[in-house]
Amino acid sequence: MASYQLNKEAVEHARRLIDARQYVLNSDWGDVQPKAETENTYLDSHSWDEYARWHLGLTEGANDETKARYAFVYGDFRRIHRSGLIACVYRASEWRHKDVELAAHDLLQHLDRTSG
Numbered sequence: 099m100a101s102y103q104l105n106k107e108a109v110e111h112a113r114r115l116i117d118a119r120q121y122v123l124n125s126d127w128g129d130v131q132p133k134a135e136t137e138n139t140y141l142d143s144h145s146w147d148e149y150a151r152w153h154l155g156l157t158e159g160a161n162d163e164t165k166a167r168y169a170f171v172y173g174d175f176r177r178i179h180r181s182g183l184i185a186c187v188y189r190a191s192e193w194r195h196k197d198v199e200l201a202a203h204d205l206l207q208h209l210d211r212t213s214g
Contacts (some may be wrong), residue, residue: 102169102190104197109205111151115178116209122137122174123213130174135150137165140175151185154186155198170198180209 115121122130132140132152141149146163150156152175153168160167170190172182183206190199 099193100160100169101158102195102198103151103158105154105156105168105199107147108151108154108172111160112154112172112183112205113179113208115173116205116212117213120176121178121209121213123180124181125181127179127185131182131185132144132171132174134165136175140163144175151163154201155190155195170202172202178205178209180206183209 129160137149150168152173153171155169157167170186172186173179174182183202186202187206190196190202205207
């Protein structure tokens with residue numbers, strides 16, 4: 099099983115998105131989660147650093163500037179999705195990636211407080 103380091107820049111980015119009200123409260127994560135083609139299109143016009151900000155986890159041992167390096171995506175590269183945060187909490191909890199789980203949970207609570 100892979101191990102992950104918390105991507106603190108992604109946490110800060112997610113918090114800024116929430117504070118700016120750049121979120122979707124109701125979505126089906128299976129439908130809106132970025133697919134490989136969407137990721138490639140995003141990377142055509144954005145840097146790896148920008149791509150990284152959308153992922154709460156950094157895969158330990160994976161090479162920088164590869165998609166394998168980034169895990170636990172929480173948005174669609176435009177907005178944060180509540181369902182994406184829930185998926186991050188669930189997956190991180192399931193595989194005992196505690197730092198990612200707790201960060202995603204905290205972001206979910208912040209989103210719920212902010213959105214009223």
